[in-house]
Amino acid sequence: MVMGRPRSFDTDKALDEAMEVFWRHGYDGASLAMLTKAMGIKPPSLYAAFGSKEGLLKAALDRYAQRRSEHMRFVLAGATAHDVAERFLSSIAESHTDPANPPGCLLVQGGLACGAGSENIPFELAARRAQTETELRERFIRARQDGDLPADADPAALARFLSTVASGMGVLASSGADREALREVARVSLRAFAKGRDA
DSSP, X not given: OOOOOOOOSOHHXXXXXXXXXXXXXXXXHSOXXXXXXXXXXXXXXXXXXXXXXXXXXXXXXXXXHHHHHHHHHHHHTOSSHHHHHHHHHHHXXXXXXXXXXXXXXXXXXXXXXXXXXXXXXXXXHHHHHXXXXXXXXXXXXXXXXXXXXXXXXXXXXXXXXXHHHHHHHHHHHHTTOOHHHHHHHHHHHXXXXXXXXXX
């Protein structure tokens, strides 16, 4: 039996580089030449490891999700629904303007302006964003059960609201908005959340 050649590159490092290219240029704007140059590999190695450009994006999104999982644990550990929302939006204002990363959010930037042949990409990114929305909704359901949110509060609507605000903050950041501008959006948005059952 002929053994396959082992990969001669660091997969995690290569995915981090691909992630940044997709983040800065979007899926359609990230050419194969850009991706392979950033990853330090040749096209045959990319296809052997990930199957296709879309497969590479999905692998990069999985890598991105790993990085975000610890952040979401911190967000969801907030003592109240207001604390959860504040942690979520405040951290977005910080991360989306962090000079160590491209501005905005990969889950928004990656799917902007997708053309023919890339129709599935916005749906893939939307599905990833929906995972976060689901986590927030489940946390707000618990908050309502605990009496932290009013009995007539709609956990799904609150989670959708935060997800929508987060996407908007990502677009603002990618358009050049600074950290204070995003913090202002966060402060205004938090008015949708009562700080206690009597608020």
